[in-house]
Amino acid sequence: MSHRNVAMDEQSRAAVPTRPAPPPPPVASRNGKRADELQNISTEFVVPQHSLRVLIATQEFNEFRILDRIYTEHPELGIKTIGWCDNGINLYQAAIDGDADVVIVDPETRSFQHEDVQRLWIYPNKPIVTIAAVPPQSGLANTLKQLGAVDLVTRPLTERSAHELVAKCHVGVQEALRYRASVGYIPQMDSKTAQVIASRGWQQGVIVVWGPKGGVGKTLVACNLAVALGVIGNRRTVLVDANMAGGNDHHHFYQSIPQTQLGKNISALADRALLHSRYGPIQPSATGMLGQRPILPSDEVDAHLFRYGESQLKLLIGIPRQHMGGYECFSDENGRAFFRELVASLRQFEDFIVVDIGQDANVPLHLAALEFADYVYVVVTPDRSSILATREALDTLFKHVKLARSKFRLVINRYHDSSGISRAEIVKALDMPEIATIPDGGPAVSNIVNSGKPLMLDHRGQVADGIISIASTIYPPTRDIWTNRGKLGKKPQAKNRGALGNIKAGLRWLVLGEGNKP
Ligand SMILES: Nc1ncnc2c1ncn2[C@@H]1O[C@H](COP(=O)(O)OP(=O)(O)O)[C@@H](O)[C@H]1O
Numbered sequence: 001m002s003h004r005n006v007a008m009d010e011q012s013r014a015a016v017p018t019r020p021a022p023p024p025p026p027v028a029s030r031n032g033k034r035a036d037e038l039q040n041i042s043t044e045f046v047v048p049q050h051s052l053r054v055l056i057a058t059q060e061f062n063e064f065r066i067l068d069r070i071y072t073e074h075p076e077l078g079i080k081t082i083g084w085c086d087n088g089i090n091l092y093q094a095a096i097d098g099d100a101d102v103v104i105v106d107p108e109t110r111s112f113q114h115e116d117v118q119r120l121w122i123y124p125n126k127p128i129v130t131i132a133a134v135p136p137q138s139g140l141a142n143t144l145k146q147l148g149a150v151d152l153v154t155r156p157l158t159e160r161s162a163h164e165l166v167a168k169c170h171v172g173v174q175e176a177l178r179y180r181a182s183v184g185y186i187p188q189m190d191s192k193t194a195q196v197i198a199s200r201g202w203q204q205g206v207i208v209v210w211g212p213k214g215g216v217g218k219t220l221v222a223c224n225l226a227v228a229l230g231v232i233g234n235r236r237t238v239l240v241d242a243n244m245a246g247g248n249d250h251h252h253f254y255q256s257i258p259q260t261q262l263g264k265n266i267s268a269l270a271d272r273a274l275l276h277s278r279y280g281p282i283q284p285s286a287t288g289m290l291g292q293r294p295i296l297p298s299d300e301v302d303a304h305l306f307r308y309g310e311s312q313l314k315l316l317i318g319i320p321r322q323h324m325g326g327y328e329c330f331s332d333e334n335g336r337a338f339f340r341e342l343v344a345s346l347r348q349f350e351d352f353i354v355v356d357i358g359q360d361a362n363v364p365l366h367l368a369a370l371e372f373a374d375y376v377y378v379v380v381t382p383d384r385s386s387i388l389a390t391r392e393a394l395d396t397l398f399k400h401v402k403l404a405r406s407k408f409r410l411v412i413n414r415y416h417d418s419s420g421i422s423r424a425e426i427v428k429a430l431d432m433p434e435i436a437t438i439p440d441g442g443p444a445v446s447n448i449v450n451s452g453k454p455l456m457l458d459h460r461g462q463v464a465d466g467i468i469s470i471a472s473t474i475y476p477p478t479r480d481i482w483t484n485r486g487k488l489g490k491k492p493q494a495k496n497r498g499a500l501g502n503i504k505a506g507l508r509w510l511v512l513g514e515g516n517k518p
């Protein structure tokens with residue numbers, strides 16, 4: 001398998017004729033001020049004297065070669081390619097190390113991290129702008145614009161694209177510098193987010209949503225938590241519907257899920273696992289040698305997941321009928337082994353695994369989920385039966401099953417002051433940290449759920465806010481992204497803004513949440 005990255009690509013680049021260029025002047029020399037000083041002063045932007053430094057991240061080396069040749073042969077275009085990157089994992093660091101002004105990114109590049117677009121844009125020394133190279137008529141164009149790409153170009157990249165990109169790069173960089181120098185630039189919010197991301201102030205993990213009572217909101221919380229992490233927070237997230245009393249997570253997404261997908265559910269996958277464990281996982285590997293193939297290879301797991309739109313969220317749909325929970329593949333040791341293998345496989349590629357399980361902890365798969373979870377978010381409602389049932393069930397889990405108390409967290413759902421039981425009383429009775437209290441949203445919530453589109457995506461009320469509180473305990477930037485997302489302010493003058501005006505208005509909307517989405 002080829003795992004070329006930027007460092008190794010230096011070798012391949014040796015074959016590409018490049019002319020030596022003087023090291024680029026530091027940002028300060030562009031206009032005599034450090035970028036971080038600029039935010040307070042509204043200065044005229046001075047056209048940079050040197051060529052723009054451009055990093056190219058595509059799957060196809062040939063695309064890089066075409067661009068590199070043209071920009072090398074025509075220095076008057078003012079663009080210098082600084083390298084090729086075929087693995088998104090390296091993109092951010094390569095852009096920083098190479099002092100890039102622009103990255104041209106094919107979002108289908110392996111391991112491309114969506115948040116890199118914003119991280120580069122808010123890089124403290126100078127903005128590094130992203131231009132997305134997307135296949136024609138692809139939904140990716142919109143996604144990339146939303147992520148903050150300043151412009152788009154259509155793949156495959158040809159000589160024509162090389163010329164088209166010249167203006168896009170120069171305009172993109174000029175606008176970004178002008179924006180950073182303007183009073184409207186507010187770096188605090190974004191740099192805080194960036195810090196968290198940079199310091200990895202979060203951990204990958206398995207989050208199980210559970211509660212020993214039915215109808216308390218486990219499914220609502222699990223589905224929307226997964227949306228908060230995977231769609232709003234843009235982290236690779238899988239929602240696993242492991243409720244053995246019948247799966248219903250897909251109802252929260254049914255507007256988008258084709259009927260044909262429903263057959264690729266957790267039961268189909270558990271059957272595969274049972275088959276592999278029975279008839280041996282040993283298969284010849286690609287090299288012709290006998291290699292150990294896991295009971296649940298990642299490609300097989302991935303083939304059973306449904307990707308939600310263009311987002312980072314995927315779903316493993318639950319069992320469509322209750323009796324399927326009694327299948328052999330879920331029973332006793334089989335159920336436990338399946339869950340263990342499933343998690344091991346998902347952990348390789350996903351940041352967060354959110355698992356919705358049914359109320360009954362005696363079901364082998366549910367118990368396995370509680371056991372393999374990094375965190376269990378226990379959902380209770382403010383009524384005696386829910387609280388007492390939860391306390392009893394937890395006692396058993398701590399005493400007899402020996403689950404670690406420290407991984408349990410409390411979510412109070414459908415809370416209202418008139419219930420006669422206060423939050424403090426609930427926390428005291430259950431003796432675990434409370435991470436969120438979600439108010440009772442009344443029948444409107446069921447109405448939204450019935451619409452078949454997750455609540456988080458269209459609603460900004462207090463129920464959604466409570467979900468964000470939960471998500472930000474797992475992935476802290478979610479809160480900032482949420483607060484600044486799609487804020488409606490005064491509508492910018494739409495008329496005759498021109499291309500630059502459009503870009504500017506778009507950026508204001510993206511970064512500040514000011515104005516309307518252009
Ligand atoms: N905070 C809330 N406000 C209003 N209705 C809610 C709230 N949380 C859950 N519900 C509703 O309660 C019902 C049961 O929720 P669900 O998530 O299916 O519970 P569980 O998975 O625990 O059985 C659903 O109709 C859901 O829309």
Ligand SMILES: [Mg+2]
Pocket residue numbers: 218219220243248
């Ligand atoms: Mg449920």
